[in-house]
Amino acid sequence: MSLPSATTGPATAGPDAAGPATGDDPAGRGGDVHAAWLPxxxxxxxxxxxxxxxxxxxxxxxxxxxxxxxxxxxxxxxxxxxxxxxxxxxxxxxxxxxxxxxxxxxxxxxxxxxxxxxxxxxxxxxxxxxxxxxxxxxxxxxxxxxxxxxxxxxxxxxxxxxxxAPAMALRMLDHWDNVDVHPVMGQVERGYAGGSIFWRAGAARRDLDRVRAYGRLLAACGVNAISVNNVNVHATEARLLTDRLGDVAELADALRPYGVRVHLSVTFAAPVVLGGLPTADPVDPAVRAWWAAATRRVYARIPDFGGYVVKADSEGQPGPFTYGRDHADGANLLAEALAPFGGVVHWRAFVYNHRQDWRDRSTDRARAAYDHFAPLDGRFRDNVVVQAKFGPIDFQPREPVSPVLAAMPATRLAVEFQVTQEYTGQQQHVCYLAPCWSEALTFAPWGPGGPTVADVAAGSGPGPAAGGGLAAVANVGDDPFWTGHPLAQANLYAYGRLAWDPGLDPVAVLDEWIDLTFPASTVGDPALARETLHAVMDDSWRTYERYTAPLGVGFMVSPARHHYGPDVDGYEYSRWGTYHFADRDGVGVDRTRATGTGFTGQYPPPWSQVYESLSDCPDELLLFFHHVPYGHVLRSGSTVIQHIYDTHFAGVQQVAGMRQRWRRLAGVIDPAVHARVAERLEEQLRCAIEWRDQVNTYFFRKSGVPDVRGRTIH
Amino acid sequence: MSLPSATTGPATAGPDAAGPATGDDPAGRGGDVHAAWLPxxxxxxxxxxxxxxxxxxxxxxxxxxxxxxxxxxxxxxxxxxxxxxxxxxxxxxxxxxxxxxxxxxxxxxxxxxxxxxxxxxxxxxxxxxxxxxxxxxxxxxxxxxxxxxxxxxxxxxxxxxxxxAPAMALRMLDHWDNVDVHPVMGQVERGYAGGSIFWRAGAARRDLDRVRAYGRLLAACGVNAISVNNVNVHATEARLLTDRLGDVAELADALRPYGVRVHLSVTFAAPVVLGGLPTADPVDPAVRAWWAAATRRVYARIPDFGGYVVKADSEGQPGPFTYGRDHADGANLLAEALAPFGGVVHWRAFVYNHRQDWRDRSTDRARAAYDHFAPLDGRFRDNVVVQAKFGPIDFQPREPVSPVLAAMPATRLAVEFQVTQEYTGQQQHVCYLAPCWSEALTFAPWGPGGPTVADVAAGSGPGPAAGGGLAAVANVGDDPFWTGHPLAQANLYAYGRLAWDPGLDPVAVLDEWIDLTFPASTVGDPALARETLHAVMDDSWRTYERYTAPLGVGFMVSPARHHYGPDVDGYEYSRWGTYHFADRDGVGVDRTRATGTGFTGQYPPPWSQVYESLSDCPDELLLFFHHVPYGHVLRSGSTVIQHIYDTHFAGVQQVAGMRQRWRRLAGVIDPAVHARVAERLEEQLRCAIEWRDQVNTYFFRKSGVPDVRGRTIH
Structure with missing residues (x-):
């Protein structure tokens, strides 16, 4: 039985692991938690x-x-x-x-x-x-x-x-924390930083000092809202809305002094599973009354409660489809209950057929959010935020911007990112994500010079709707460094900063983070520390992209609960709708209108034409939109197959360089931080080599095309 | 998150599932357990x-x-x-x-x-x-x-x-039952029939009526020994040797009236983990004394105790290598302790590098048992049985006979089979395994007409050693039908009968089983029932082979703990040493002396030459021994690629036929048996289609060769 090292490695080391504080102790915790950006x-x-x-x-x-x-x-x-x-x-x-x-x-x-x-x-x-x-x-x-x-x-x-002033009013983090330890997903779904800071083994953890310390860090980077439980709402977690509400109120009390409002993920089936009603049909008066009363009770305990987060009719979660209603009916039901108190519903647009047949090439998961939601534009109440993942699939290292973001001018849209590194190295790998998010936020869906995704999220897009801001899956846990990988703190920091000001330069944000986290007075050689951190982090997202799935094709990752390490065909014959269709002649997903699934047609011009065109489509998204022969020449001048080889060799070389550079910081920065990062760079290099070799061998076996540089492909 | 239906399907339905007895109630259980072959x-x-x-x-x-x-x-x-x-x-x-x-x-x-x-x-x-x-x-x-x-x-x-008289003195079943529920492997490792009949959730189950009913079934097919716990011995299970010995004695008492002796899987590290000694070095006098004393205590409680089963230095289990000793040193240590009481050690030859690098084509897992054990021939004490899996890898549906069985004339050898259907459909699929075992037992390692594998196991082979008999992994659990799939009962029955007389015809054994399990007086149309059972079962192993991995190449199965359903590349880049090396030109493992790993050289003539030769090698083992182009013409006249397509289409067609035939038994046999089998045939067909389509698509994408019959390949 093989488990990815992410589940057995240092991420789970817990409170006994090395975690000396460079830092302050605002919460009186005795210095066992790293001060992050507030030493x-x-x-x-x-x-x-x-x-x-x-x-x-x-x-x-x-x-x-x-x-x-x-x-x-x-x-x-x-x-x-x-x-x-x-x-x-x-x-x-x-x-x-x-x-x-x-x-x-x-x-x-x-x-x-x-x-x-x-x-x-x-x-x-x-x-x-x-x-x-x-x-x-x-x-x-x-x-x-x-x-x-x-x-x-x-x-x-x-x-x-x-x-x-912040560009976005809502700057939110979603915690996928479970109250119970889920038998498959654990205490924190897709958590790579130990346990939850809120819950442990079925109960509230009540480490409110830690919660306050967290609120302080959030305030210092600009986050003003969190949801405190997983969007997959299991039985115990459902009851946070009712008899376990006191646990939520306690968190709200702890976070209030830092301007952070608490939201709750709720199950759409709550009237049935908690209220004992025979139905959760959104137009049923008893259901509406139940939500109204439940919500009234929430606000009685938590006057500044933020609202509900809902994943409905997706991946097995209940929703309005059961009753022949649509997402607008469902979202408006909760919005109606929240409106008197100023609360909002975050309704996730992550809805797709998760029981797809790999043989059926006409179904395209990328189309799903648009197909489900665009027709509903204008039907959502003002206090509904439709929360769409930035890309059309699922937080891959490289995706185009979701066409939903340009398709609902009359709807408050939030853009969702994933700070937790589910598909980007699980906080074993250095992967500074701000450049990815910045690219998405500054993308102009109606063409260069026009409004950006950030404008849509801020409510200053072309439509009349207010902005839904940003939402993101949190990456912290009870790890003494908060995030498992100390450098992953920068992702949380940068997320908050970009939500405040999406125009910030990711490298400048990193400079802020370095100045705060590694104050010159605590560092042996501040110039070397800064130079090294930039060298290791600035380009780390693109480095990760280089040694993993090529050219935007996505999902060559170990399947099921893992999502760590390579498995080129791991999803190829699955029900998840994430395929690359590699054969002996070529690879990629034809999503054109002319010959493919027609997904390109969901974009407004010019992007519909750009993505449709084999010659205009950006290289980094080529295999997301097109199925091409291995000999296809990219805009860069390289062939697809040679690009695969080159980027995979380069990616590993870059990780080796990161490891080399990091060694020079020994004795320069906090030794605990240095050691933890050094240890993870070893794992990153091991894993990057595995990615390189599996991807290169896979495509060499399929294509038969040798590397023009004659490097070793196994 | 996707789980194979085997773990969520009817196999785990437990005592509430439909399980009416056609049968007797010798143990006073009130008729909730199927009578199997003793109605x-x-x-x-x-x-x-x-x-x-x-x-x-x-x-x-x-x-x-x-x-x-x-x-x-x-x-x-x-x-x-x-x-x-x-x-x-x-x-x-x-x-x-x-x-x-x-x-x-x-x-x-x-x-x-x-x-x-x-x-x-x-x-x-x-x-x-x-x-x-x-x-x-x-x-x-x-x-x-x-x-x-x-x-x-x-x-x-x-x-x-x-x-x-029985051909073999030792006719043993190994239960891979855990006392504790293992977090990954569950109550029964590779168990597909519910929980254990011996243990539940950390304690002895004490359902001795059920244990007696089991002993009675074993006696009626000829099995005379069982080991009562998993060969992977975890912490709680280790203590069955010492402070939990009473639980073992109770089982021995229940089974004694049926001539079944109880054995125990022990950990080689017992002197350290149970005895508190600083070492488990087999030559250390304190270690020898510890085993002697522990064994004395066992026999004081269980005078007819059978002996120990050991998996040492394999897949993470402790063993003599830790102390620079070899397997003979390790086995002899325990044999010395058991000898005064007439006990035996079953020492498993399943030892290999389970952290192999897929890039390294020189390491060959198939070679491992021979490489480790053949040099030790003659060094084992008389009461050591070296227990070798029938094939060189791991219970695949098709393997050559292990060369170890011809390489240790001075060692008592047991041949190990797997009655539990780990790689053969997990008791969701009909797969009557007696033809597979019969082929292995009647195989003549020194050439046609010479001694057989059965002779070696019986002690009548060419060497001076006594026979170690047969051993097999059990397939029963607390399922009301004992084996999840009612027809899987026949595998247990046939195993015992072949251990008694390996010359029996598998079809005749099935006739015995049909006569006993479906007595004419209980069946509406005995002739139809017999005809249907033969039609469904006789060829079912070869049918399973047809729709799974082709031509002996093995392991195209879902990896990790699953081993159910197809995943063609699931093991291809893993550490488990089980690869098929398919590329755009061909597929298979070159194990020849001329150009491959040299494994063929482990066989005596004529098989070393037969397997070495591309033209003489039997088709069904071709890809086990050779890497060939897709256009290679088999002895059957078909090309490899067309054979893959043909067998996969045929296999599915046969399963569809089995389902069709089974329907005709509705109302003819016990409705509970009929319904359970019918339900599993649906799953078998679904799964066989998935195998067919994934394997065919995989090889079509790689080879580019179309099916000459123009059938649909996705």
């Missing part, structure tokens, strides 16, 4: 100031507590009342009363352009005083963490007034 | 006689109890003392004192050729009296069940004296 050293510039915090409310208290702790450590001084003493940093709500003279002018200038919004803030500096202003407490909290990011620069020279 | 009707001819049973001892008591119960039901009369009353059946030990006059002459004649042995018996009939004589109680028990098999014929006309 105390990151607060040094701020902590040496004379600081005035003005305003009331729990989030302002959080701001003050942060400032006070930083000042206690670094010699500064924190006040909440404006006395006669000189200050050099002011963090204030605009309606909090008079500010020191030096700050007043700045405050006036900052507010000149109108309200800052519920989460926005303005920052300026003049006459030796730095001022952060907000209209609402959450804005002040985000302003604080912005100061931390700026570091010493926030207190040098003058800064003209700059206003900051 | 009360099978005892009708015997039960209407006036019977005298003579002799003492527990096994003679068993004989008398059987006779008495049959007579009570069918109007006969059973006595244990020879009074004046007339008898027409005598079952007697020869030293049990005077017999009725009519029997005395027959007894003299029957004994003229010397002793009958510990398990033999003689049968004769004259002057209206049938006589069964034995020298030992076990012989009388086997004689009784022989009478049952003969039925009415035993009481008609005269029968000259005929002596019967």
């Amino acid at each position: 105390p050293e990151a607060f040094a510039p701020l902590g040496s100031r004379r600081v005035l915090v003005r305003g009331d409310g729990v989030l302002v208290d959080t701001v003050f507590d942060e400032v006070e702790r930083a000042c206690a450590r670094h010699g500064g001084r924190a006040d909440r009342t404006a006395g006669d003493r000189a200050v050099d940093l002011v963090l204030a709500l605009r309606d909090a009363g008079p500010l020191p003279a030096a700050a007043t002018a700045l405050a006036r200038a900052a507010g000149a352009d109108g309200p800052l919004g519920g989460e926005g803030f303005a920052l300026a500096r003049a006459e030796g005083v730095t001022v952060v202003l907000a209209d609402a407490p959450a804005g002040l909290l985000y302003g604080l963490f912005h100061l931390v990011r700026l570091g010493a620069a926030a207190f040098e020279g003058d800064h003209p007034v700059r206003r900051h | 009360p009707e099978a005892f009708a001819p015997l039960g209407s006689r006036r019977v005298l049973v003579r002799g003492d001892g527990v096994l003679v008591d068993t004989v008398f109890d059987e006779v008495e119960r049959a007579c009570a039901r069918h109007g006969g009369r059973a006595d244990r003392t020879a009074g004046d009353r007339a008898v027409d059946l005598v079952l007697a030990l020869r030293d049990a004192g005077p017999l009725p006059a009519a029997a005395t002459a027959l007894a003299r004649a029957a004994g003229a050729d010397g002793p009958l042995g510990g398990e033999g018996f003689a049968l004769a009939r004259a002057e209206g009296v049938t006589v069964v004589l034995a020298d030992a109680p076990a012989g009388l028990l086997y004689g009784l069940f022989h009478l049952v098999r003969l039925g009415a014929a035993a009481f008609e006309g005269d029968h000259p004296v005929r002596r019967h």
Whole structure:
């Protein structure tokens, strides 16, 4: 019996594994959890100031507590009342009363352009005083963490007034955490960082210090919502909505001081399985009444509850189809119950035939989300967010952007990413995903220069609908480094930052993360550390792509629950609708209108033509859209078969180079971080070699075409 | 997540599933367990006689109890003392004192050729009296069940004296039952008939009625030994040797009346894990003393304990290699401890590199048993049985006979079969295996006309060693039909019968089984039932072979724990050493001396030459020994590729025919049996179609050669 090393390797090492903190201990946990991007050293510039915090409310208290702790450590001084003493940093709500003279002018200038919004803030500096202003407490909290990011620069020279506000109102993480340990999927479905920080073996874990520490990290990167249980809602988890609601309320209480609202994944069958009704039919008055009452009870306990997440009629989950209703009927049912309280439904568009017959080439899973949802555009209530995966299949390392995102102008759409590295190395491999997400967010579905995917998600696309923001599957667990692979922390950080500002450059985001996580004062050779981290991480997603499935064809991964390591034919004869159709002559999926499944027709022009065209289709998506002979010449000038060989040899070489470079950081950074990453780079190299050899051998055996460079293909 | 239907299907339906008894209730279980080949009707001819049973001892008591119960039901009369009353059946030990006059002459004649042995018996009939004589109680028990098999014929006309004795002294079943439910392998490793009849969820099950019913079935087919736990010995199971020994003793007590001795699988590391010693080195005096003492304690509780079964240094199990010792050192250690009590060690020859690199074509798993064991010939103690799987790999539907069986003339060898259908349809498919075993047993390793594999196992081969008999992995569980698939009962029955007499014709054995299991008095149309059962079962092994891996190449099965359903490349890039090397030009494993791994050289002539030769090698083993182009013409006249297509289409057609024929038995036989078989034939057809389509498509994609008959290949 063979298991992938991901399930037996260091990811499951748990709390006994090496996990010294470089860091702070805001939650009093005794230093056994890594500080991630909030080590105390990151607060040094701020902590040496004379600081005035003005305003009331729990989030302002959080701001003050942060400032006070930083000042206690670094010699500064924190006040909440404006006395006669000189200050050099002011963090204030605009309606909090008079500010020191030096700050007043700045405050006036900052507010000149109108309200800052519920989460926005303005920052300026003049006459030796730095001022952060907000209209609402959450804005002040985000302003604080912005100061931390700026570091010493926030207190040098003058800064003209700059206003900051998130592009997206909803910046959400979905936890696929189970309350019970699922017999196949475990405590966290697709979790690669140990157990859940919320649940353990059937019960709430109640490690609220850890939950608070998590909320703090989320606030510092901009995430403002989480759902606390798996979208596959099993029996015990269903009851979080009713008799186990107290467990959810406890999490909400712990996260509230960090501006993070709690959402819940619910089962559409709840009226039946929890309420004892004979039906869950969305038009049944008793069903509507049941949801209304259940929701009322939720808000009685959790006044700022975010809403429901639903995976319906997909992969075996119950849904409205049972009753002859559609997704709009289903989503609107829950939206109706949530509307009085300001809650939203995240309704996943991940719906497809998961019992496909591999012999049937007319069914195309890529078409499914569009086919199911596009016809429903305009039928969803305002507080329904249709949550679509960024690509049409399932979080592969390379997919085109989903055509659904351009097809529902009258619907609030959220774009869903996967921070947990299910198909991208399971946090055994370095795979910095921000470049992938950035490509998707800046993609212009109606052609270059037009609105982007980020615009759609932000509600500034061509349609009238508000934006659904971003959602993503979380990658944290009870691992002392939070994410198993310490460098996978950067994915969580970058996800939050891109949700706040999708225009950010992924490499610049990585720089932020490096500055925060590896403060110069804690690193032997900061320049070397930065250079190495960039060298190892910047291109790591494309490196992963190189040594895995070629040219966008996807799914050559070990099937069933594994999804780790190569198995070229692993899905080829399965019911999952993910095929590559390689034969002795060629490979790829014909999704053209002319001769294939017609999926290209789901895109608006120009992309429908670009993808349809064998000569215009981007190389990296060629096999997603076309079945071509091995000798087909790519836009790059290489043949498909030679490209496969070249990229697989190159990918392994790059991983070997990453491992080599990482060795130079020994003794330079925190030895626990260094050791954990070093150990995983060994596994990454082993696995990359396996990918290279299996993929190359597979295609050599099929094509019979030798490598023009004469390298070893087994 | 996809699971094979074998794990979710009716096999696990448990005691609530349909399981009405046609049958007897010898163990007072209330008729919820199928009577298999011992329904009360099978005892009708015997039960209407006036019977005298003579002799003492527990096994003679068993004989008398059987006779008495049959007579009570069918109007006969059973006595244990020879009074004046007339008898027409005598079952007697020869030293049990005077017999009725009519029997005395027959007894003299029957004994003229010397002793009958510990398990033999003689049968004769004259002057209206049938006589069964034995020298030992076990012989009388086997004689009784022989009478049952003969039925009415035993009481008609005269029968000259005929002596019967088993060809093999050891006729053993290995239960791969776990005490604990193993997280991956479950309660019974490779069990397809529900839970264990011995263990449940960490404890002894104590359903001794069921164990006795099992012992009775074993005695009636000739099995005289079982090991009661898995050869992969986990922590709890290891303790059956020590503090859990009482559980084993209880099973031994229940099985003793049926002549079945109990053996135990032990871990070679027992002195360390149970005894607290620092080593398990076989030459260490403390280790030898530990085994001696442990074994003494076993025999104090179980005086007729059979011995130990060991899987050492294989697939992760501990063994003598840890201490730089070899298998002879290891086996002899345990043999020394068992010798004073007459116990034996079954030491498995299933040893190979299970962490092979698929890139390395020089390592050949087929060579492993010979390479490891042949050099040790002559070094094993007399009470060591080296237990070798019949083929060089692992119970595939088609393998050549293992060359080990011809390579150790000075070693007691047992041949191991697999009654449980791990690779042969998991008791979802009809696959009557006796023809496969018969082929192996009658194979002549030194050439046609010479000694056979059965001779080697019986100790009548060319070497001086005694025979190790047969061993086989059991196929029963707590399923009401014992074996999940009711027709799989025939495999267990046939295994015992072939161990008793390996020269039996598998079709004749099936006739015996049909007569016993479906007595004419219980069947609507006996001729139709017999014809249908033969039509469905006789050729079912070859049918299974046709629609699965072609031409002896093996392992195109779903990997890891599944081993059910097709996955052509499932093992192709794995560490298990089981590859087919299919590319666009051809397929097969070159095991020749000239250009391959040299495995053919492990056979004595003529087989070394036959297998080495591309033209002489039997078609059904061609791809086991040779890598050939798809256009290679077989001895049958067909090309390899066309043979693949033809056999796969034919195999499915045959399964469809089996299903069709089975329908005609509705209303003819026990409806519960009919329904269970009918349901599994549906699954078999579904699965056979999947095999056909995946294998045909795989090879069509690789070869590009169309089917000359133009049938659909997807």
